[in-house]
Amino acid sequence: MRTTVGIVGGGPAGLLLARLLHRAGIGCVVLEGRSRAHVERRQRAGMLEPGTVDALRECGAADRLDAEGLPHRGIELRFERERHHIDFSALTGGRGVMIYPQTEIVKDLIALQLADGPPLLFEAEALAVENPLSDAPAVRFVHEGRERALRCAYVVGCDGGRGISRAAFPAGTFRTYAHDYPYSWLGILADVPPSGRELVYARGATGFALHSMRSRTVSRLYLQVPNGTVADDWPDERIWDELAARFAVDGDWRLDRGPVTAKSVTSLRSRVHEPMRHGRLLLAGDAAHIVPPTGAKGLNLAVSDVRVLARGLIELHRGGSSQLLDRYSQLCLDRVWQATRFSYDMTRMLHAQPDGDVFDHRIQLARLRRLTTSRPAAAELAANYTGLPIGR
Numbered sequence: 001m002r003t004t005v006g007i008v009g010g011g012p013a014g015l016l017l018a019r020l021l022h023r024a025g026i027g028c029v030v031l032e033g034r035s036r037a038h039v040e041r042r043q044r045a046g047m048l049e050p051g052t053v054d055a056l057r058e059c060g061a062a063d064r065l066d067a068e069g070l071p072h073r074g075i076e077l078r079f080e081r082e083r084h085h086i087d088f089s090a091l092t093g094g095r096g097v098m099i100y101p102q103t104e105i106v107k108d109l110i111a112l113q114l115a116d117g118p119p120l121l122f123e124a125e126a127l128a129v130e131n132p133l134s135d136a137p138a139v140r141f142v143h144e145g146r147e148r149a150l151r152c153a154y155v156v157g158c159d160g161g162r163g164i165s166r167a168a169f170p171a172g173t174f175r176t177y178a179h180d181y182p183y184s185w186l187g188i189l190a191d192v193p194p195s196g197r198e199l200v201y202a203r204g205a206t207g208f209a210l211h212s213m214r215s216r217t218v219s220r221l222y223l224q225v226p227n228g229t230v231a232d233d234w235p236d237e238r239i240w241d242e243l244a245a246r247f248a249v250d251g252d253w254r255l256d257r258g259p260v261t262a263k264s265v266t267s268l269r270s271r272v273h274e275p276m277r278h279g280r281l282l283l284a285g286d287a288a289h290i291v292p293p294t295g296a297k298g299l300n301l302a303v304s305d306v307r308v309l310a311r312g313l314i315e316l317h318r319g320g321s322s323q324l325l326d327r328y329s330q331l332c333l334d335r336v337w338q339a340t341r342f343s344y345d346m347t348r349m350l351h352a353q354p355d356g357d358v359f360d361h362r363i364q365l366a367r368l369r370r371l372t373t374s375r376p377a378a379a380e381l382a383a384n385y386t387g388l389p390i391g392r
Helices: 010-021 036-041 050-058 063-069 086-091 102-116 234-246 300-319 328-350 358-373 373-388
Strands: 005-008 029-032 070-072 076-080 082-087 097-099 126-128 137-142 144-149 154-157 175-190 199-203 207-213 219-225 262-276 281-283
Touching: 005 010, 010 029, 010 050, 010 102, 010 300, 029 137, 029 300, 050 063, 050 097, 076 086, 076 358, 082 086, 082 358, 082 373, 086 373, 175 234, 199 234, 199 281, 199 328, 199 358, 207 234, 219 234, 234 262, 234 328, 262 328, 281 328, 300 328, 328 358, 328 373, 358 373
Parallel strands: 005 029, 005 154, 076 199, 154 281
Antiparallel strands: 070 097, 076 082, 126 137, 137 144, 175 219, 175 262, 199 207, 207 219
């Protein structure tokens, strides 16, 4: 089996790259180890930067997004029982964000791929990337009980932090920078309309809480919990009570409750793999970097990787120049490190530190107060949250 670009991983990064390459006339094949049903129900991010929305529109995958997505002008910060609105649009010259679930993005891209795109193989387990330093790398995989090889000019690993693509980098050719946070998120999906029009980030007396949404009728909420927490140890009523306490403000706002349809615990960590290229093997998305979800950067970083990579491959295909492709790793890592720094700062500012003291708590409040009283500080937050520009 031969193609120009072999893509390992059928999540949003791999599917979007396949769509962009297909529209540019570049052959590719996507190998996804899980079933279509599994991929389409994975709960992930839901906040899209303008650049992510632009990329989905560019590849013809934004019809439902434009019809059903929820534009947001900003976010709300809560602490000390106070409410503070950060108006992104006013601070960035009109930029905002869009709420549209990653699960729906994946469904939209899969539908397009199966309708008129290049091959997309589900339940195709990738085993190894071979000969990445040659001009003819290959991906060994198993599909329908048979081991096969996908031979290509380039391999793109979009298979996450535990995939086989990153493992193909030999020892001594890369470095991984890592940080693990001393707390996790307990997240729920609930069949109840959001209690507000925008995302709410709260620094409550007992820790962090986030009020988000997936649609006009479905809310997504998170609580800071200790590492090792088991979701089933938290009954629904306990979750709602703790959320209400952390979101509490002086005034008439209240948290609406509804049936909880999903519950999970997510550990928080930062990982950056440098470089993002080894010969003709290139990494994108979670295969190269992971950030805590506090800054809503994970999906958006994956899309920015793909946009740079697609431009580089198209430039090579059409004009024979590898200049942009050769700069792929550095261009992406510059933005990745800024997003990693932003996510770290947001996480440290909003979460109760298990080993912290009163001094740490007062520093957190000082940071929050600065954001809500200083226009330059708020503008810096808004610029990072809505997405820094992609380098050239």
